[in-house]
Each structure stands twice: as structure tokens, then as C-alpha cells.
Amino acid sequence: MLDKNGIAKRIAKELQDGYFVNLGIGIPTLVANYIPDNIEVEFQSENGILGMGPFPFEGEEDADLINAGKQTITALNGASFFDSATSFAMIRGQHVDMTVLGAMEVSENGDIANWKIPGKMVKGMGGAMDLVASADNIIVAMMHTNRAGESKLLPKCGLPLTGVGCVKKIVSNMAVLEVTENGFKLLEVAPGVSVEDVKNATAGKLIIEGDIPEMDI
Amino acid sequence: MLDKNGIAKRIAKELQDGYFVNLGIGIPTLVANYIPDNIEVEFQSENGILGMGPFPFEGEEDADLINAGKQTITALNGASFFDSATSFAMIRGQHVDMTVLGAMEVSENGDIANWKIPGKMVKGMGGAMDLVASADNIIVAMMHTNRAGESKLLPKCGLPLTGVGCVKKIVSNMAVLEVTENGFKLLEVAPGVSVEDVKNATAGKLIIEGDIPEMDI
Amino acid sequence: MIKKVVNGPDEAIKGIKDGMTLMLGGFGLCGIPENSILALRKNGAKDLTCISNNAGVDDFGLGLLLQTRQIKKMISSYVGENDLFEKLMLSGELEVDLIPQGTLAERCRASGAGIPAFFTPAGYGTEVAEGKEVRVFNGKPHILEHAFEADFAFVKAWKGDEAGNLIFKGTARNFNPMMAMAGKNTVAEVEELVPAGELDPNTVHTPGIFVQRIYQGEQYEKRIEQRTVRTRN
Amino acid sequence: MIKKVVNGPDEAIKGIKDGMTLMLGGFGLCGIPENSILALRKNGAKDLTCISNNAGVDDFGLGLLLQTRQIKKMISSYVGENDLFEKLMLSGELEVDLIPQGTLAERCRASGAGIPAFFTPAGYGTEVAEGKEVRVFNGKPHILEHAFEADFAFVKAWKGDEAGNLIFKGTARNFNPMMAMAGKNTVAEVEELVPAGELDPNTVHTPGIFVQRIYQGEQYEKRIEQRTVRTRN
Numbered sequence: 001m002l003d004k005n006g007i008a009k010r011i012a013k014e015l016q017d018g019y020f021v022n023l024g025i026g027i028p029t030l031v032a033n034y035i036p037d038n039i040e041v042e043f044q045s046e047n048g049i050l051g052m053g054p055f056p057f058e059g060e061e062d063a064d065l066i067n068a069g070k071q072t073i074t075a076l077n078g079a080s081f082f083d084s085a086t087s088f089a090m091i092r093g094q095h096v097d098m099t100v101l102g103a104m105e106v107s108e109n110g111d112i113a114n115w116k117i118p119g120k121m122v123k124g125m126g127g128a129m130d131l132v133a134s135a136d137n138i139i140v141a142m143m144h145t146n147r148a149g150e151s152k153l154l155p156k157c158g159l160p161l162t163g164v165g166c167v168k169k170i171v172s173n174m175a176v177l178e179v180t181e182n183g184f185k186l187l188e189v190a191p192g193v194s195v196e197d198v199k200n201a202t203a204g205k206l207i208i209e210g211d212i213p214e215m216d217i
Numbered sequence: 218m219l220d221k222n223g224i225a226k227r228i229a230k231e232l233q234d235g236y237f238v239n240l241g242i243g244i245p246t247l248v249a250n251y252i253p254d255n256i257e258v259e260f261q262s263e264n265g266i267l268g269m270g271p272f273p274f275e276g277e278e279d280a281d282l283i284n285a286g287k288q289t290i291t292a293l294n295g296a297s298f299f300d301s302a303t304s305f306a307m308i309r310g311q312h313v314d315m316t317v318l319g320a321m322e323v324s325e326n327g328d329i330a331n332w333k334i335p336g337k338m339v340k341g342m343g344g345a346m347d348l349v350a351s352a353d354n355i356i357v358a359m360m361h362t363n364r365a366g367e368s369k370l371l372p373k374c375g376l377p378l379t380g381v382g383c384v385k386k387i388v389s390n391m392a393v394l395e396v397t398e399n400g401f402k403l404l405e406v407a408p409g410v411s412v413e414d415v416k417n418a419t420a421g422k423l424i425i426e427g428d429i430p431e432m433d434i
Numbered sequence: 435m436i437k438k439v440v441n442g443p444d445e446a447i448k449g450i451k452d453g454m455t456l457m458l459g460g461f462g463l464c465g466i467p468e469n470s471i472l473a474l475r476k477n478g479a480k481d482l483t484c485i486s487n488n489a490g491v492d493d494f495g496l497g498l499l500l501q502t503r504q505i506k507k508m509i510s511s512y513v514g515e516n517d518l519f520e521k522l523m524l525s526g527e528l529e530v531d532l533i534p535q536g537t538l539a540e541r542c543r544a545s546g547a548g549i550p551a552f553f554t555p556a557g558y559g560t561e562v563a564e565g566k567e568v569r570v571f572n573g574k575p576h577i578l579e580h581a582f583e584a585d586f587a588f589v590k591a592w593k594g595d596e597a598g599n600l601i602f603k604g605t606a607r608n609f610n611p612m613m614a615m616a617g618k619n620t621v622a623e624v625e626e627l628v629p630a631g632e633l634d635p636n637t638v639h640t641p642g643i644f645v646q647r648i649y650q651g652e653q654y655e656k657r658i659e660q661r662t663v664r665t666r667n
Numbered sequence: 668m669i670k671k672v673v674n675g676p677d678e679a680i681k682g683i684k685d686g687m688t689l690m691l692g693g694f695g696l697c698g699i700p701e702n703s704i705l706a707l708r709k710n711g712a713k714d715l716t717c718i719s720n721n722a723g724v725d726d727f728g729l730g731l732l733l734q735t736r737q738i739k740k741m742i743s744s745y746v747g748e749n750d751l752f753e754k755l756m757l758s759g760e761l762e763v764d765l766i767p768q769g770t771l772a773e774r775c776r777a778s779g780a781g782i783p784a785f786f787t788p789a790g791y792g793t794e795v796a797e798g799k800e801v802r803v804f805n806g807k808p809h810i811l812e813h814a815f816e817a818d819f820a821f822v823k824a825w826k827g828d829e830a831g832n833l834i835f836k837g838t839a840r841n842f843n844p845m846m847a848m849a850g851k852n853t854v855a856e857v858e859e860l861v862p863a864g865e866l867d868p869n870t871v872h873t874p875g876i877f878v879q880r881i882y883q884g885e886q887y888e889k890r891i892e893q894r895t896v897r898t899r900n
Contacts, residue, residue, distance in 0.1 A: 042875075048605045056663055057665070063657070064464060064606040070660045083539070085539040085540055085542070086874070089779055090876055092555065092556065092780055093848065095877060122520070122532070124510060124512035124532045127511070129534035129536075129557045130534045130554075163559065262838070272895045273896055273897070275897075281837035287695040292635055294629075295595060295596065297599050297641040298635050299638075300841060302776045306548065309548025309769055339746075340746060341743060341746050342795075350767075378794075549785050551785070551802075552786070636836060
């Protein structure tokens with residue numbers, strides 16, 4: 001079973017040299033800590049920066065330099081700043097190569113819900129709807145089950161949707177799965193997790209073909 | 218009867234303090250030479266400058282600084298440069314207060330034709346279609362008749378249109394006219410031109426109400 | 435030149451009336467029109483509709499106008515940082531229209547650019563698409579979104595000149611340029627106001643044509659929402 | 668960082684094939700990708716569709732590719748400065764699609780911004796509107812225009828860095844930023860190429876994400892079309 005950092009580490013292996021990447025809030029943010037040594041990627045934050053760097057040293061925080069999570073950040077060499085319309089032009093226009101975001105629920109046809117729990121919580125979708133509707137390469141970082149132990153990989157989402165049929169890949173604490181026409185296809189299991197465990201934790205249709213390797217992280 | 222400079226001079230009297238103005242190629246360009254002393258206006262050129270100044274001194278021409286007529290220009294204090302999409306955002310979004318352009322034909326309902334003579338001349342519409350479709354305050358600077366002496370103020374345009382029902386005012390070498398629901402309303406005649414002369418030179422419906430004053434230029 | 439420079443925020447908000455629609459720049463607390471918001475609070479205009487990506491925090495930014503119940507309706511993309519907001523929304527005291535962030539930005543730009551409507555893929559198949567026209571382009575469904583209208587737009591820039599030209603700094607740019615384009619009356623507050631001619635025309639982000647009033651803000655708190663740092667090793 | 672810097676225009680145009688659609692920045696002869704155009708002429712690719720506001724003059728700019736008959740179709744807003752162009756068009760040797768300048772700019776931007784279509788008032792009631800959907804917004808008729816698609820975009824900037832960031836100068840900016848956004852492969856040529864980190868990120872006009880290849884042009888003629896001057900008194 002992976003912890004949050006483990007999920008981030010596994011997702012980082014999906015990065016390719018030269019990628020422009022948008023990381024959502026939460027686990028996705030951690031991906032930036034595990035970029036493979038032999039490649040370079042550039043991070044885009046939808047509030048208006050390309051070439052986002054690490055947090056500033058103490059005392060060097062700049063209120064005019066934050067990421068989409070409202071955290072103080074820095075800008076790397078080769079960075080650029082731009083307005084929100086240009087930022088979402090990059091996203092909708094598919095200039096961003098990979099999007100990583102969290103989810104409350106994902107359905108076997110790739111629907112995703114992550115912005116609203118009716119009557120309880122309404123924070124808003126922020127840029128998530130634009131991101132999932134636009135990106136070709138969307139990876140969801142999530143826990144396989146909720147706190148009650150119920151599967152978050154469902155036949156159909158129960159919560160209000162963020163996007164339909166858009167999730168291509170899921171990296172959970174238990175497994176890596178591809179969303180195919182026929183359902184969740186199991187690609188890898190986490191260390192210490194059996195195929196049977198994944199089966200039990202997945203409510204949506206699960207496709208298991210041949211031997212399933214253990215993640216290499 | 219006015220010459221080109223006279224037309225420009227009369228149009229300049231329509232300028233108001235603080236106006237942003239787009240001047241077309243030809244007679245309209247001359248309007249910049251007759252700005253009343255007590256007001257300031259800013260000229261926008263659709264290729265991407267606001268705050269256009271006079272031609273540069275000899276030897277100071279900059280190939281990277283031209284107007285929409287491809288002439289070398291200068292930039293005044295407070296000028297800004299921008300891309301073509303932003304430039305036409307200013308135009309379509311009605312941020313430009315006054316547009317002056319030439320015409321081959323204008324009809325009594327305010328249609329204008331100025332970009333094409335089928336089979337003979339096709340230079341293109343450039344920004345004219347965006348300008349006439351967007352501006353609330355369009356003044357046409359034109360000769361009242363063509364070289365053959367035929368009226369260019371018509372019941373209906375014969376040439377391909379640039380825009381429909383958009384011209385509000387015409388300043389010709391003979392008169393100032395307002396385009397109303399009922400036709401061309403004569404507002405002023407040029408020095409040495411009689412109401413009868415304007416009547417004879419206007420093929421479209423002409424409205425003459427009361428005494429018509431002579432232009433004060 | 436027509437005088438765009440006003441004495442301060444109180445003069446800048448002249449004409450604000452109950453029931454008006456306002457746009458306010460900023461992302462989180464970054465690049466928000468601090469001084470204009472304080473003046474709006476002092477002014478007391480109510481039943482306002484505010485178009486702003488976020489709603490501030492409880493005691494700063496637009497949160498100040500929520501405290502005084504001056505806002506009837508918020509049009510935003512993300513409001514997760516404000517407890518009072520959530521309470522007012524769930525109790526029905528506050529109308530809320532949540533829309534995707536990119537759509538919010540583009541609807542502001544469209545308004546300023548004379549584009550009444552456009553198609554976007556964002557929100558297709560979700561609540562956001564309800565009642566909206568759907569059309570397929572290149573095999574992909576899109577929904578039709580419309581330009582916003584706003585009586586006033588309040589933006590905040592780093593530097594500005596007397597002609598209304600604006601330059602933003604870092605990620606404080608965000609929604610400010612599009613909202614400046616969209617406002618019928620755009621009020622810009624700046625950290626530093628200079629005479630026309632001192633800004634390089636090549637580096638201007640918002641040309642002066644989009645700004646009707648401008649003033650130098652008296653004080654900027656520029657509060658940081660999430661102070662994240664690393665330690666020197 | 669993935670290597671965007673190429674050795675020169677010949678390497679930059681690799682992948683160009685007969686029948687492709689190209690965008691080329693510039694207004695008149697101002698801000699045109701001079702060196703890329705020369706390389707395209709040397710390359711000889713034909714049956715090209717070129718989206719460019721103008722068509723150059725007889726012996727410079729896109730006029731050079733008209734001379735060699737490499738262009739099958741031009742999509743432009745104004746072509747009045749080119750006699751060969753007019754001849755080829757009237758004789759039917761050259762297909763021409765003339766569209767309003769603002770629509771041209773917006774269709775490029777839309778393409779790069781993932782907006783497949785938008786409404787504009789420009790051209791309503793004219794030849795340009797033929798066959799296009801008309802819809803009334805706020806009492807005013809608009810027509811539906813679609814985003815352009817282009818295989819390559821060629822742009823020219825003043826300064827650029829190794830990350831592909833671009834800064835333009837004066838009115839040489841014009842269509843270049845939108846075309847950079849729109850191209851599947853965007854080739855930028857610059858007068859001065861600097862290492863990443865040397866450009867102020869606040870003054871970048873085109874972020875590097877929109878540029879796939881970049882090189883410093885060997886020579887810039889920057890021909891002036893209408894040299895207008897005043898005399899010192």
C-alpha cells in the first residue's frame with residue numbers, strides 16, 4: 001500500500017522530457033518532488049505562471065508570486081507570467097502535456113467528480129473543469145477507498161460531475177489502472193497489495209488480463 | 218466645394234476631448250492634422266498601437282513602428298503596443314470612440330461599400346469590416362460623386378458591402394449628412410455649394426428640413 | 435488628455451449604485467483591488483453582484499463585503515477559503531454561481547472584446563452545462579458560453595501611468611487584464627502611478643483605453659494566504 | 668530542458684510537406700519571419716495554404732513564395748500591395764479567402780485557445796457571412812466563425828530565449844503571438860537569442876509553451892514599405 005508520497009513518486013514516472021505539466025492541489029503537488037534526474041519538465045500553474053520553482057527561502061516570500069493553491073512559490077529561469085485567459089488558452093488549447101489532479105470519485109467510463117458534495121461542501125471547481133475537459137493526458141491521484149472503506153472507483157459517479165469520459169489513468173494507493181472502453185484495466189499493483197485486494201476495493205468493472213506486475217517505485 | 222484637407226478639417230470638429238480614434242487610409246489620415254487646440258485625442262492604429270504620433274524625423278524611421286497604412290510613425294508619451302487580437306478587442310468591444318473611413322458607395326440606409334470591385338480590384342477589407350460592424354460612431358469621409366460625376370450616395374449600394382446599416386454621418390466635399398431611418402439628412406453645405414447642388418449630386422433619398430447652414434471650417 | 439487620475443478610492447467608486455454588477459480582479463488574495471474594496475465597504479452600496487474568481491477570506495478581500503452583507507450574488511470559480519461564504523451560501527442568504535475558471539476568464543475577455551458568445555469544452559456533461567447549447571466540434575462536445583456584462587471593474591496593478599496604462603507583477607496579473615477590458619467603467623488602483631511616458635509602451639499589459647479611472651493606493655497589505663517556505667540547508 | 672533551439676531556418680522547417688497549411692506572422696512587411704520564408708522558398712514545398720494578414724510585396728515576404736508558385740491558397744485580410752498577387756488571383760491561379768482582419772486575428776487566437784468557434788459582428792450582411800450561421804445578441808446580428816487549423820506557424824520576434832519565450836518590438840508584434848499559439852509546430856525566429864533566465868518573465872509576450880523551435884535569424888532586412896518622414900524645422 002502506498003502513502004501519498006508513494007502515489008506522487010509513481011506518477012512522476014509518467015513524466016517525459018520537455019513536458020509541460022499542471023499539478024492540482026493535494027497529492028498532485030507532491031509529484032514535483034520526484035522528477036526523474038534525466039528529464040526536465042516545466043510546471044504550469046493556472047493562476048498565471050509557467051516555470052514554477054520550489055517554495056521560496058524563508059524571508060523571500062513574495063505576495064505577488066503564488067501558485068493555484070495560493071502558496072508562495074518561486075520562478076525558475078525561463079519562466080513567464082501571463083493572465084488567466086492566456087493560462088486557460090494553454091490548457092484548453094492542449095499545450096499542457098499532462099494534468100494530474102485528485103478525485104472524490106471516478107467511474108469506469110472515465111467520469112470524474114471532485115468539486116461538490118450537495119448540501120455539505122461547495123468549494124467550487126476552480127480550473128478543474130477546464131483541465132479535465134481539455135487535456136488528453138489526465139492522471140488521477142487518489143485513495144482507492146474513502147475513510148469508510150468504500151470504493152471510490154465506481155460503475156457510475158454519485159456526486160456532481162467535474163467532467164465526463166476524460167480520465168485516462170488512475171494512480172491510487174493500491175494500483176495503477178487505465179480507463180478503457182470496457183472499464184478499469186489493472187496495470188500494476190502497489191507493493192504488498194494483491195490483485196484480490198484491488199478487486200475487493202474496486203466497485204466499478206475491473207479488467208484483469210494476465211500477470212499483473214508490482215509497481216517499480 | 219471642399220478639397221481633401223477641407224473634408225479632414227470638418228471631420229476634426231467632430232472630435233471630443235479624450236476620444237480614442239481610428240483613422241482609415243486616405244482622407245481620414247489627414248484628420249490628425251486638424252485636431253482642435255483645446256482637446257486631446259489618442260489615435261489607435263489597428264496593427265497594434267495606441268498613442269500614435271506624427272511621422273518620424275528623417276533618419277529616425279523604425280521598420281518595427283508603422284501604422285495600418287504601412288507608413289513609418291512615432292509613438293507619443295503614454296503609448297502602448299499590443300497584438301492584433303487585442304487591437305480588434307478594442308474595436309469590436311467599442312472602446313474606440315470614433316472611426317473615420319473612406320467609402321466607394323454609401324446607401325441611404327447606412328450600408329457602406331469600400332473593399333472590392335468585382336472582376337477589377339480586390340485589395341481586401343483589412344480591418345474595415347470589423348470597424349464598421351462594431352463602432353457606434355462611424356464617419357465616412359468621401360467625395361460626393363465619382364470621376365464620372367455620378368453620385369456615390371445611393372438608394373442601394375451596387376458594390377459588395379463592407380457593412381450594413383452602420384454609417385451614421387458622412388462628410389463629403391459638398392456636405393455634411395446624417396444617415397437617418399428615412400434617408401440622408403442634409404445638415405450642412407460646403408462653402409460655395411447650394412442645397413440644389415447637393416440635391417443634384419445625391420442619388421439616394423435626401424431629407425432637407427428648414428434652412429441648411431454653411432459649414433464652419 | 436482627459437483626466438483619468440482621481441484623488442483616491444472614494445472618488446474612484448463614484449457612480450456605484452445598489453444592485454450593480456462589479457468585476458474584481460485577483461486570484462485568492464493576490465492582485466486584489468484592496469483599496470477599492472475598502473471604499474466600497476465604506477460606501478455601503480448593497481445588493482451587489484460580484485464577479486471574482488474567489489471571495490476573499492473572512493476578514494480580507496471580498497470577505498469584507500460579505501461581512502456587511504453588501505453582496506447579493508457571487509459569480510466565482512472557487513470559494514473554498516471563506517467560512518462565512520459557505521455559511522451564507524448554504525443558508526440561502528447569498529446567491530452563488532460557480533463556473534469553471536477558464537470560462538470565467540474567457541467570458542470576461544469576450545465581453546471586453548465584443549465577442550458575445552463562444553464555445554468551450556469545459557463543463558460539458560456537468561451541472562454547468564444545464565440549459566446551455568451543446569455542439570460537437572472535431573468529434574468533441576462543447577457548450578456555448580456568453581460574455582459577462584459589468585457596470586464597474588476594479589483592478590489592481592503594480593505600475594500605472596496617467597494615460598491608464600497598466601503593468602502587473604508576477605502572478606498578481608491573473609484576471610485583472612480581462613476585467614479591465616470588460617468593465618464599462620474600469621477603476622485601476624496601482625502601487626505606483628507615474629506620468630505618461632515613463633512606462634515602456636512595449637511592456638504595457640493593459641493599454642490605457644481600457645481604464646477610465648486610476649489612482650495610487652494609499653497602502654497595500656498584500657496579505658499572503660499560504661506562506662510556504664523552504665529552509666536553507 | 669528539451670532542446671528547442673535549432674541551428675537555423677533549414678532545420679527549423681523540417682517536416683514541411685506539400686499541401687500543408689502554414690500561418691505566417693507580420694503586418695505588411697513588419698514583423699514577418701524573413702529567414703523562414705527564405706528557407707521555405709529554398710525547400711520548394713508546394714500547394715501550400717498560407718494564413719497571413721498580407722501577402723508581402725512582389726519581391727519580399729510572402730511575395731517570394733508567390734513568385735515560385737508554391738502557394739495554392741492565401742487566407743488574408745488585405746493584399747493590396749502585391750501586383751503579382753492580384754494577377755494570380757484574377758486569373759484563378761491562386762485561391763484567395765479574404766476575411767476581416769479582426770476575425771483573422773481572433774480565429775488564430777481561438778485555435779490556440781481551444782475555442783472552436785465564436786460569434787462576431789464583423790462581416791454580417793456581406794459576402795463574408797455567406798453560408799455562416801447568424802445569431803442576434805443584444806439586438807445586433809453576429810456570425811459564427813471557426814478556429815483555424817495550421818500545421819506550422821512561423822513567427823518573428825525581437826528577443827527570444829532557449830525556453831521559447833518571446834518578446835516583440837513595437838508594432839512588429841501584430842499577428843505573431845496568436846499564430847504562435849495556434850501552430851501545431853511553431854517556429855520562432857528572433858533577432859537575438861539569449862539563455863533562459865535572461866528575459867524578465869513579467870515582460871514575456873509569448874510564453875515558451877507555444878514555441879516548439881527557435882533560432883536566431885542570420886540577417887534581417889526589415890524592409891520599410893512606406894517610408895514617411897517629416898523634416899526638422
